[in-house]
Amino acid sequence: MARPPGLSVRVKLTLSYAGFLMIAGVLLLAASWVYLMRDAPLRTLVPDFSNLPLALNPRNRGPAVFGPVAAAMLLFLLVFGLVGGWILAGRMLSPLTRITDATRKAATGSLSHRIELEGRNDEFRELADAFDRMLQRLEAHVAEQRRFAANASHELRTPLAVSQILLDVARADPDHDTDRLVERLHAVNLRAIDLTEALILFSRADQRSFARERVDLSLLAEEAAETLLPLAEERGRTIETSGDAAAAVGSHPLLLQLTTNLVHNAIVHNLPDDGTVWITTGAHDGAVTLTVENTGAPLSPRQVSTLTEPFQRGVDRVRGDHEGTGLGLAIVTSIAQAHDGTLTLTPRDTGGLRVTLRLPAAPSHVMGKSK
Numbered sequence: 001m002a003r004p005p006g007l008s009v010r011v012k013l014t015l016s017y018a019g020f021l022m023i024a025g026v027l028l029l030a031a032s033w034v035y036l037m038r039d040a041p042l043r044t045l046v047p048d049f050s051n052l053p054l055a056l057n058p059r060n061r062g063p064a065v066f067g068p069v070a071a072a073m074l075l076f077l078l079v080f081g082l083v084g085g086w087i088l089a090g091r092m093l094s095p096l097t098r099i100t101d102a103t104r105k106a107a108t109g110s111l112s113h114r115i116e117l118e119g120r121n122d123e124f125r126e127l128a129d130a131f132d133r134m135l136q137r138l139e140a141h142v143a144e145q146r147r148f149a150a151n152a153s154h155e156l157r158t159p160l161a162v163s164q165i166l167l168d169v170a171r172a173d174p175d176h177d178t179d180r181l182v183e184r185l186h187a188v189n190l191r192a193i194d195l196t197e198a199l200i201l202f203s204r205a206d207q208r209s210f211a212r213e214r215v216d217l218s219l220l221a222e223e224a225a226e227t228l229l230p231l232a233e234e235r236g237r238t239i240e241t242s243g244d245a246a247a248a249v250g251s252h253p254l255l256l257q258l259t260t261n262l263v264h265n266a267i268v269h270n271l272p273d274d275g276t277v278w279i280t281t282g283a284h285d286g287a288v289t290l291t292v293e294n295t296g297a298p299l300s301p302r303q304v305s306t307l308t309e310p311f312q313r314g315v316d317r318v319r320g321d322h323e324g325t326g327l328g329l330a331i332v333t334s335i336a337q338a339h340d341g342t343l344t345l346t347p348r349d350t351g352g353l354r355v356t357l358r359l360p361a362a363p364s365h366v367m368g369k370s371k
Contacts, residue, residue: 013092017085018078025077029070095124099131111139159192210251210338214362217246217255217290218281224259225279232267236274239263243281246288247362250339258335259290262355265329266294270352288361296352304345304353308333332357 098115105113114135117128166184170176218241225239232239248255266277278293308329329345332355336343341359348354 013089014082014085017088018081021077021081021085022074025074029073033070095128099124099128102131102135106135106138111135111142156192156196159188162188210254212249213252215248215250215252215255217248217259217288217357217359218243220252220256220259221263221279221281221290223256224263227260228263228267231264232277235267235270237267237270237277238275239267239277239279241279243279244283246281246283246290248288248339248341248359249362250359254335254338258332258357259292261329261332262290262292262357266292266353266355270294270296283361286361287358289359290357291354293348293354294352295348295350298351299347299353301347304347307345307353308343329355 095117098117102113102115114132115128116132117125119125163185166181166188170178170181221241221243225241229239263277263279267275270277275295278291280291280293282289282291329343333343336357336359339359341357344356344358346354346356
């Protein structure tokens with residue numbers, strides 16, 4: 001927005017300080033004059049220049065002497081107010097100058113700079129600290145996005161490279177089995193589609209632009225368990241659901257996707273035989289929880305801490321059928337954050353993983369469908 005040039009804040013503050021000091025000086029001198037001349041007759045307040053000898057009378061010399069002295073004092077106060085106000089305004093606005101410089105550096109893409117304003121807490125320091133925290137979050141977010149973009153590019157390049165290799169082999173060998181080639185290309189293409197859809201879902205979940213309604217996590221758990229039951233039976237896994245109603249406010253499709261990802265992850269990354277998945281829900285202390293546990297290989301806390309990163313897999317989480325896109329827990333984390341919730345991953349003592357989703361409970365006055 002184009003704006004006409006104006007006075008700087010420092011000049012405005014300087015003139016304000018000087019003006020206030022002048023008004024205070026005038027009032028002080030006026031009060032002093034009234035106090036000193038309180039016992040004098042009214043005629044002595046105005047000098048009589050027609051009778052010079054009388055004007056030399058001490059009682060009639062007050063206005064003549066007091067006027068120049070008052071003018072000199074006001075002139076001194078004006079100069080003192082301008083100089084002192086300029087210095088004082090500069091000291092007062094120095095934190096704002098540092099904040100402005102940091103803002104300009106951030107606008108050029110330099111997010112590593114911090115203001116780190118010293119001194120005791122006040123309004124400027126609160127602003128500087130809030131700006132530092134914002135820069136820290138922005139820097140972390142940009143770094144995460146760059147890392148995610150690099151990983152996504154690598155993951156998307158893999159199926160394309162595999163397709164190219166398969167086509168090159170088929171071109172070089174005219175007697176190649178066409179049906180097998182089509183089948184393998186179909187599988188590679190499906191993986192590329194699944195990965196693309198996961199990337200779209202990941203970006204949408206982070207935008208928080210979705211309709212909110214009352215959603216019962218216990219019903220979502222039952223729906224996800226029913227949907228993935230064929231996969232669990234195929235792999236010899238058992239799914240057990242339990243718990244109480246847990247009503248939250250959010251997007252039913254996103255929360256269902258979250259629950260499905262957790263259950264799918266628990267089924268796929270489990271014991272080779274006779275694995276179990278436990279799904280429990282509950283409500284307490286103004287929050288609702290959804291917990292998904294599974295048997296599986298032992299995991300260390302360090303390994304668990306990396307599982308929510310995009311395209312990260314833990315021990316024995318190798319590629320195979322139904323292995324997913326590597327975005328399952330990353331999508332879950334993004335959906336949880338979009339619903340002002342938290343996701344906690346804990347390794348089980350006997351092996352496997354425990355994932356707990358905690359969301360704010362739906363207020364009693366919130367009505368709507370509880371799907």
